[in-house]
Amino acid sequence: MSLKEKLENISKESGSKMPDDVKAKMKKQIEELKSTGIVANSLGEGAKMPEFELPNTNGEMVSSAGLLKKGNIVLTFFRGSW
Helix, strand or coil: CHHHHHHHHHHHHHHHCCCCHHHHHHHHHHHHHHHHCCCCCCCCCCCCCCCEECCCCCCCCEEEEHHHCCCCCCCCCCCCCC
């Protein structure tokens, strides 16, 4: 099973357990984000992400190039509470 298929399954499972009012709130927030043009300015599927440096949990700077030498990177962004 591909990562995409796994993520789709997780999304379906969590959506079936989520109260309708929460789903509605999330859908509204997603639509508001889309209306800002964020999608048009985002990297698309298969696009190469530019190199970056960010602090790790210990405050040490870590580069994407250095991490990629060790293997694949999974990067997540936490927008905050819905």
